[in-house]
Amino acid sequence: MIGVIASIIGGLMLREYIMLIAPVVFIISLKNRDAGLIAYFLYIIYSSSKVVSGDVYTYEELINALIFAFSGVLLLDDVLKRDVRMKKLEIIPILFILLGVLLPESFLAGGVLYFLMMKPSLKVGLPLLGVILIFVVLRENLLGLGASGQTVVFGSFALFTLAAAFLMRDIKRVDMLG
Numbered sequence: 001m002i003g004v005i006a007s008i009i010g011g012l013m014l015r016e017y018i019m020l021i022a023p024v025v026f027i028i029s030l031k032n033r034d035a036g037l038i039a040y041f042l043y044i045i046y047s048s049s050k051v052v053s054g055d056v057y058t059y060e061e062l063i064n065a066l067i068f069a070f071s072g073v074l075l076l077d078d079v080l081k082r083d084v085r086m087k088k089l090e091i092i093p094i095l096f097i098l099l100g101v102l103l104p105e106s107f108l109a110g111g112v113l114y115f116l117m118m119k120p121s122l123k124v125g126l127p128l129l130g131v132i133l134i135f136v137v138l139r140e141n142l143l144g145l146g147a148s149g150q151t152v153v154f155g156s157f158a159l160f161t162l163a164a165a166f167l168m169r170d171i172k173r174v175d176m177l178g
Contacts, residue, residue, distance in 0.1 A: 003074035
């Protein structure tokens, strides 16, 4: 349920009211997981076209992009889990997210706190650390590209990370005709 709340609060903070339809996406996922994933995909594509984020090197634009990203990932977690009940441990991150209406950094703290409560492995943090390092090291080169160039770099790094994760997984040999 934290993703639905985060999407609603994020939509209010960003003044992008299309994000207020997140509960509909969640309700669809409760009825049918596959339909919920399709609804999420359509929701995230459409809402990302409405949420404009310029240069990630400016503080306000970076905060807006992170608010949108956190609310999207948290909603995806809700769609995949399909759990209506709220756990006691989720109360503290939700309070931080709700406080985000007054202080945007609080929203981000709530999102980070929730992800840390999931106890992710080190492998999860490496791609994030890698993209941060790329943006820090290549700052002078990426600054001139503008938002679209930065999006291409971020998307390329995401695809590289997915390909590397796919190639490094343990694949058991299976004979096709055997």
